Amino acid sequence: MKKITIIDVATQAGVSKSTVSQYLNGRFGHMSANTKIKIEAAIKELNYVPNPIARSLKVEKTKTIGVVVRDITGYNTSRVMRGIDDYCKKHHYNIMIYNSDFDADAEKRALLALQHMCVDGIIMTSSGLNSALIQQFIQQGMPIVQFQLEYPDCPSNIVLSDYRDSAYEATEHLIQMGHQRICFVAQAFSNSLSRQARFDGYAHAMHKHGLPVTDDAILYWDRETGFAQDPTHLLQQPLAPSAFFTQHLAITADLLQAFNAAHIAIPQQASIIGFDEIPMVDLFRVPISVIRQDAYKIGIETSKLLIESMTGQHKEWQRVIVPCELVLRDSVQRIG
Structure with a gap:
């Protein structure tokens, strides 16, 4: 079976190869609605799947974000991940998830693996024991946003509950x-x-x-x-x-x-x-x-901040605070 290429998509849609490339890379702010519809239809009809690694060699972007959490099955963490996934999908980014299982060595291996896979940025909840490596990544130009836990020796963009x-x-x-x-x-x-x-x-x-x-x-x-x-x-x-x-x-x-x-x-x-x-x-x-905690909003704000950082919108560290809600039920009795 012939492998479908970007040229095939362009031919099917009746547009240029560069126009399809701009669409795939999210640069369609000035593209007409009709052109986007034709490209979307061609991709669907041809069942075209972009190769993110091949594209990254040309545009130095993989459209992939790495996420390192302690345990994705956690009640709050799963809702944070839902927010991250929803926001990233909306902005045409894929996510790659690693669980550290509360282990600093596993967290370090996850960070190095994501670096080798050339992700565009990383979202993480840090153990506090890999601060030197995280700072090294940041100094090398890797956009990183932390959430949930903050440490004094690891400054970065961060999203926290109040x-x-x-x-x-x-x-x-x-x-x-x-x-x-x-x-x-x-x-x-x-x-x-x-x-x-x-x-x-x-x-x-x-x-x-x-x-x-x-x-x-x-x-x-x-x-x-x-x-x-x-x-x-x-x-x-x-x-x-x-x-x-x-x-x-x-x-x-x-x-x-x-x-x-x-x-x-x-x-x-x-x-x-x-x-x-x-x-x-x-x-x-x-x-x-x-x-x-508003876990879903934390996920939204975290991925939003990372994508903004990846596109150079912030010159200084951003600190986003998400309000919580006190929910009163039956477990507190008035005394005295």
Whole structure:
């Protein structure tokens, strides 16, 4: 079977080869609607599939964007990816996805693979352990946009949720409901500015109302080992927390499992607000109040910023903040 070429498409559409080339490369701002329709029809009729690698040798662009995420099956990450995919398709870019599985070495291999495949730009959630490599890529001219997590040693274009203000709003709500001993449940901050921003919002609300923020009010959680101490034991202390503010969907899930196993009633014995929406939350016996990130918009804004950067629209780093929404349900009880 003869391989269909760009010349065949041009002949079928009755236009020049260069016109088809401009269409395939997204340069059709001044092209008439009729010409675009004829080219689209010819591509469909001939079942023409452009060769992005061959085209890249000529125009030095592959029309491909690399995406590195920690786990595409995550509830929020999957929605971010939907936004990225929708925006990139609309602007005639393909995406290539790698999962790092929370492993810095896997993340490094993914970045190097994308570089070798000559992608036009990269979107990623960084582990914070490959900052030197990311900075090297940027210095070599690779457009990169990060999202979700920010690190002080890895400046770049970035899209984030409004972590600080959202954490402040959630903590303020708990205080207004009468809670004074609020346990902040989180991963170790390490050098993550995003995790620190959530704690800063929590601490600001506590200090505003003259409430202490002590080390024993922070319960750390690890993805591999779980809670640093059993959260049900905290409820047995003389100054037990009356509310828990969790900072990740996985943390909220583990906390709910621990309370359920110990027959802790929510919200009668412990109120909860979680960061991140929970799948099928309406089916819960006690639906959990959450800070809902606009994951789809994060995906849209991230890919938009990357494409703008690839076309030279920004001379300085751009920092896009996407607002969150506090969704109140039945997991917080008024006390006092």
